[in-house]
Amino acid sequence: MMAIEEFKVCLLGDTGVAKSSIVCRFAQDYFDHNISPTIEVSFVTKTAPCGNDLHKFLLWDTAGQERFHSLGASPEGY
Numbered sequence: 001m002m003a004i005e006e007f008k009v010c011l012l013g014d015t016g017v018a019k020s021s022i023v024c025r026f027a028q029d030y031f032d033h034n035i036s037p038t039i040e041v042s043f044v045t046k047t048a049p050c051g052n053d054l055h056k057f058l059l060w061d062t063a064g065q066e067r068f069h070s071l072g073a074s075p076e077g078y
């Protein structure tokens with residue numbers, strides 16, 4: 001039986017440093033030239049095989065713009 005290992009990743013950083021673009025490329029293998037700024041926080045999951053196991057990534061993409069108060073917006077906290 002396959003084991004599932006879970007990884008929790010939170011991206012933090014100034015606005016425009018490409019946090020969302022990295023998540024988009026990682027989760028969907030896609031690049032959007034006109035990607036919108038993140039508001040508060042977005043959550044994405046990606047599961048990928050690794051050897052005989054599965055790796056599940058839980059990704060929190062926070063807003064870089066201070067006015068969105070992303071660190072206080074997560075219902076689960078960090």
Ligand SMILES: Nc1nc2c(ncn2[C@@H]2O[C@H](COP(=O)(O)OP(=O)(O)OP(=O)(O)O)[C@@H](O)[C@H]2O)c(=O)[nH]1
Binds near residue numbers: 017018020063065
């Ligand atoms: N040329 C180029 N532009 C990039 C690259 N990665 C991201 N960008 C652009 O940089 C800008 C900001 O990218 P985002 O991913 O929205 O940055 P962010 O850190 O998530 O920004 P916030 O959501 O405001 O926190 C966007 O216009 C992207 O298209 C890259 O590798 N090359």
